[in-house]
Amino acid sequence: MTQEITVHGTVAEGYEPVREEFTAFIATERADYEGQLCAYVHGRRVVDLWAGDGVDGDSLYGVYSSTKGAAHLVVAILVQDGTLELDRKVTYYWPEFAAEGKGALTVRELIAHRAGLVGTDSGFxxxxxADDRAMAERLADQRPFWRPGTAFGYHALVIGALTGEVVRRATGRTLQEVYQERVRAPYDLDFFLGLPSAHEPRLRSTLPMLPTAQQRALLDTVPSGPHTLAAIAFNEHAAEPTDLESLLNEPLIRAKGPASVGGVASARGLAGMYAALLSEIDGKAPLLKEDTVAEFGQYHSVGYDLVARAHKSYGLGFQATADTWHTFLGAGAIGHSGAAGSQAFADPRSGVAYGYTRRRFAFPGGAAPENDRLAGAVHRAALAR
Known part of the structure; x- marks a missing residue:
C-alpha cells in the first residue's frame, strides 16, 4: 500500500537517483516509517535525506551494533599509533584475562570474534x-565456550567491553574517552558513545519490530533454547533477560554508551565518522592510513559463525562489509550494521562513506534489507561521477 511520506533533505548534482530510490522504497513502507540516509564521497557530503513524522537530519537514534565500528576505529587508531600491537597476547595488557585457559589469545584474535567469550554462565x-568495566571483570574469570582461536562467533554484547578493557589498560583511559577526544569532538560528529543529557531531546526512541504473519512464522521456525550460544551471547539466559528491541530506550545504556551496542547517532554522524576514517575533511588528514584500513578490512574470520549459526565474515572488529554487499562494494570495505536496521561503512576503492538509520526494528534484525538498494544507488552514482 502506498504511503504519503515526504522525503526531505538534499543531494548533490548526479545523486538525484539516490533520492528517487529512497522515495520509491518509502512508498512501500508503513505509515509510521522514520529514517535517515547520508553519504560522503571522497570527504564531500553528497546525500543528506530523511523521512517520517517528527524526524529531521539532526534526530538521533540508537544504532546498536553500529557502535562496534566506532569502538574498533579507536583500536585501529591506537594500533596505527603503536600504542597497541595486534599480535601481542591480550595478557600483555590485561594479565587477569589469562584465567580459564585464555592466556594464549592475541589482540588480533580477540577483536576478530575468536575468543569464545560471548557471555557468562549466569548472564549480566x-x-x-551498561558498564563495560563491570562486564570485562566478569569475562576475565569466565571459561570460554570454545577453545580460543579455533573458531569464531559473534560476541554481540561483549566485544566492546573486551576491546575497551585492552584500551583502558594500554592508555589509562576508557575507550569512550579516547573516542571522544580523537574522533567525535574533532569532527563534531553526531555519533555518541555516552549521550550527554543535553542531547536527549533529539532522541527518537526505538520502536519494536512488527513482522507480518508470514515473517512471524519464519521467526518461529528458528531453533532456540535458554542456554544456546546465541542465548548466552544476547543475554537471554540471565535472571533478567535482555530485551534487545528496547535496550537503547534505557537511559543508563545511552548515558554510559557501552562500546558493543550503546551508541546513539544520526545518519550524518555514522557517515561522517567513516568519511573521516577514509578521507581528508576540512583540511584534516584521514584518521587511518591506507595500510591500516587494509589490515582492518582484511578477512580474519570467515565461515560458520557459532553464535549466528550462519555464514559470516569479519575483519578486525569491523564486519567485512564487502561480503554483505558483494554486488557493488569493493574488497576491503569496512563497517558495521546495527540490530534495529542501521548500516554504516567505508569503501576505500570508491571513496564512499555511508550511514543509514531507522526508528522501527526491521525484519529480521540487523542491517535493514533496504540498505541493499539505497547503498547500491549511492555507489552507482559515485562511480558515474
Missing amino acids: TPAEL
Missing part, C-alpha cells in the same frame, strides 16, 4: 550491561 544484570 542490566546495570552490568
Whole structure:
C-alpha cells in the first residue's frame, strides 16, 4: 500500500537517483516509517535525506551494533599509533584475562570474534550491561565456550567491553574517552558513545519490530533454547533477560554508551565518522592510513559463525562489509550494521562513506534489507561521477 511520506533533505548534482530510490522504497513502507540516509564521497557530503513524522537530519537514534565500528576505529587508531600491537597476547595488557585457559589469545584474535567469550554462565544484570568495566571483570574469570582461536562467533554484547578493557589498560583511559577526544569532538560528529543529557531531546526512541504473519512464522521456525550460544551471547539466559528491541530506550545504556551496542547517532554522524576514517575533511588528514584500513578490512574470520549459526565474515572488529554487499562494494570495505536496521561503512576503492538509520526494528534484525538498494544507488552514482 502506498504511503504519503515526504522525503526531505538534499543531494548533490548526479545523486538525484539516490533520492528517487529512497522515495520509491518509502512508498512501500508503513505509515509510521522514520529514517535517515547520508553519504560522503571522497570527504564531500553528497546525500543528506530523511523521512517520517517528527524526524529531521539532526534526530538521533540508537544504532546498536553500529557502535562496534566506532569502538574498533579507536583500536585501529591506537594500533596505527603503536600504542597497541595486534599480535601481542591480550595478557600483555590485561594479565587477569589469562584465567580459564585464555592466556594464549592475541589482540588480533580477540577483536576478530575468536575468543569464545560471548557471555557468562549466569548472564549480566542490566546495570552490568551498561558498564563495560563491570562486564570485562566478569569475562576475565569466565571459561570460554570454545577453545580460543579455533573458531569464531559473534560476541554481540561483549566485544566492546573486551576491546575497551585492552584500551583502558594500554592508555589509562576508557575507550569512550579516547573516542571522544580523537574522533567525535574533532569532527563534531553526531555519533555518541555516552549521550550527554543535553542531547536527549533529539532522541527518537526505538520502536519494536512488527513482522507480518508470514515473517512471524519464519521467526518461529528458528531453533532456540535458554542456554544456546546465541542465548548466552544476547543475554537471554540471565535472571533478567535482555530485551534487545528496547535496550537503547534505557537511559543508563545511552548515558554510559557501552562500546558493543550503546551508541546513539544520526545518519550524518555514522557517515561522517567513516568519511573521516577514509578521507581528508576540512583540511584534516584521514584518521587511518591506507595500510591500516587494509589490515582492518582484511578477512580474519570467515565461515560458520557459532553464535549466528550462519555464514559470516569479519575483519578486525569491523564486519567485512564487502561480503554483505558483494554486488557493488569493493574488497576491503569496512563497517558495521546495527540490530534495529542501521548500516554504516567505508569503501576505500570508491571513496564512499555511508550511514543509514531507522526508528522501527526491521525484519529480521540487523542491517535493514533496504540498505541493499539505497547503498547500491549511492555507489552507482559515485562511480558515474
